[in-house]
Amino acid sequence: xxxxxxxxxxxxxxxxxxxxxxxxxxxxxxxxxxxxxxxxxxxxxxxxxxxxxxxxxxxxxxxxxxxxxxxxxxxxxxxxxxxxxxxxxxxxxxxxxxxxxxxxxxxxxxxxxxxxxxxxxxxxxxxxxxxxxxxxxxxxxxxxxxxxxxxxxxxxxxxxxxxxxxxxxxxxxxxxxxxxxxxxxxxxxxxxxxxxxxxxxxxxxxxxxx
Amino acid sequence: xxxxxxxxxxxxxxxxxxxxxxxxxxxxxxxxxxxxxxxxxxxxxxxxxxxxxxxxxxxxxxxxxxxxxxxxxxxxxxxxxxxxxxxxxxxxxxxxxxxxxxxxxxxxxxxxxxxxxxxxxxxxxxxxxxxxxxxxxxxxxxxxxxxxxxxxxxxxxxxxxxxxxxxxxxxxxxxxxxxxxxxxxxxxxxxxxxxxxxxxxxxxxxxxxx
DNA sequence: TGCGTGAGTTAGAACCTCTAACGCAAGCTT
DNA sequence: AAGCTTGCGTTAGAGGTTCTAACTCACGCA
Numbered sequence: 142x143x144x145x146x147x148x149x150x151x152x153x154x155x156x157x158x159x160x161x162x163x164x165x166x167x168x169x170x171x172x173x174x175x176x177x178x179x180x181x182x183x184x185x186x187x188x189x190x191x192x193x194x195x196x197x198x199x200x201x202x203x204x205x206x207x208x209x210x211x212x213x214x215x216x217x218x219x220x221x222x223x224x225x226x227x228x229x230x231x232x233x234x235x236x237x238x239x240x241x242x243x244x245x246x247x248x249x250x251x252x253x254x255x256x257x258x259x260x261x262x263x264x265x266x267x268x269x270x271x272x273x274x275x276x277x278x279x280x281x282x283x284x285x286x287x288x289x290x291x292x293x294x295x296x297x298x299x300x301x302x303x304x305x306x307x308x309x310x311x312x313x314x315x316x317x318x319x320x321x322x323x324x325x326x327x328x329x330x331x332x333x334x335x336x337x338x339x340x341x342x343x344x345x346x347x348x349x350x351x
Numbered sequence: 352x353x354x355x356x357x358x359x360x361x362x363x364x365x366x367x368x369x370x371x372x373x374x375x376x377x378x379x380x381x382x383x384x385x386x387x388x389x390x391x392x393x394x395x396x397x398x399x400x401x402x403x404x405x406x407x408x409x410x411x412x413x414x415x416x417x418x419x420x421x422x423x424x425x426x427x428x429x430x431x432x433x434x435x436x437x438x439x440x441x442x443x444x445x446x447x448x449x450x451x452x453x454x455x456x457x458x459x460x461x462x463x464x465x466x467x468x469x470x471x472x473x474x475x476x477x478x479x480x481x482x483x484x485x486x487x488x489x490x491x492x493x494x495x496x497x498x499x500x501x502x503x504x505x506x507x508x509x510x511x512x513x514x515x516x517x518x519x520x521x522x523x524x525x526x527x528x529x530x531x532x533x534x535x536x537x538x539x540x541x542x543x544x545x546x547x548x549x550x551x552x553x554x555x556x557x558x559x560x561x
Numbered sequence: 562t563g564c565g566t567g568a569g570t571t572a573g574a575a576c577c578t579c580t581a582a583c584g585c586a587a588g589c590t591t
Numbered sequence: 592a593a594g595c596t597t598g599c600g601t602t603a604g605a606g607g608t609t610c611t612a613a614c615t616c617a618c619g620c621a
Contacts, residue, residue: 175607
């Protein structure tokens with residue numbers, strides 16, 4: 142990597158760091174290319190040398206987010222002794238990641254812009270998390286389920302060594318965990334004074350059962 | 352209601368209709384007070400006589416959305432013969448409502464602005480849906496669940512004739528259905544070519560079982 | 562050591578939100 | 592019915608945004 146390329150990569154990363162800070166503080170609408178440039182001591186349009194436009198910056202934030210989430214969950218699963226432990230650890234790492242940076246989680250799993258098409262790299266990063274999760278679940282005993290056939294269509298096209306049943310449980314588990322997390326992050330439970338940890342734990346348990 | 356008040360209400364409603372159209376087409380960021388005013392044949396700032404600011408307009412869209420959703424679900428439950436049917440009908444009305452106007456659903460249950468506090472009316476409208484759902488579930492037999500105690504704290508403070516168990520099943524059901532819907536609307540399943548209807552139906556079934 | 566290119570600059574167009582100041586006319590009140 | 596209030600519309604403008612165009616300079620590569 143040449144000197145130029147290294148500087149360029151550093152500048153891009155610095156811009157993304159500022160973007161993440163703005164995201165955490167003011168939400169996605171608060172991310173402004175202009176403001177980021179000024180904070181970096183640059184004039185407004187300078188950053189357009191580094192990102193084609195605002196959407197490109199946001200897209201990269203999303204891809205990076207999926208990668209970070211995947212790595213975090215994979216790391217969390219490494220320590221568990223039994224398969225049950227590993228699944229539990231992954232699930233709780235998922236929640237911990239989301240709670241630590243709610244707006245970043247919602248950038249991945251919240252409202253998308255209509256017509257937005259995820260670039261190839263982002264799709265890969267997103268699926269990496271899911272496949273890792275499915276691999277963990279595969280080690281657990283599972284009941285038959287009529288939906289397995291539906292999921293077989295997908296697992297057979299890709300060359301992933303994941304069984305339809307494991308993939309079904311991964312997707313369903315994902316929807317259940319995301320359902321709790323999403324509503325929690327949006328504050329739908331705060332007024333009820335609910336201990337979401339317990340609710341989440343129950344849903345995690347439901348993953349281990351079928 | 353005086354002539355003035357009636358005109359005012361009509362203008363407000365017209366603005367909100369335009370806002371919903373813009374929302375459906377371009378997402379929340381595409382809602383522009385300016386553009387709406389121009390489409391109505393008004394000059395930009397005229398609409399600020401009707402809405403304090405852009406956020407006030409969005410807030411009203413949210414409250415209206417909750418009310419509309421609650422009414423839709425209540426109406427759907429009216430026709431069912433058995434309690435199971437009524438719960439199923441409500442759940443499927445929920446999905447139908449979301450699929451018909453995805454961006455509107457995500458306005459209610461998607462990414463919120465950090466620091467956003469729902470006004471009193473919105474909270475009431477949101478809870479109305481949940482309580483109606485709980486009332487339906489209450490007619491179904493239920494197993495004991497350690498979480499019931501957690502939910503009892505909430506049901507006892509309010510004067511709602513809803514049992515903690517029914518409320519627990521309502522909240523958990525809500526998270527499960529929302530989990531599927533949210534990921535479906537964001538397009539996370541499209542690339543897998545998954546028949547989400549089947550997945551959703553399975554989650555609906557899970558509501559009826561415990 | 563030179564030179565090309567990449568990275569910065571400013572200017573500016575076209576949007577946005579929202580405030581201020583002003584005028585008109587509609588409708589409520591007497 | 593006439594007058595007055597007040598609500599509703601206007602334009603001007605400040606300050607923000609994204610992003611393009613045109614220009615300059617100096618950095619790093621050969």
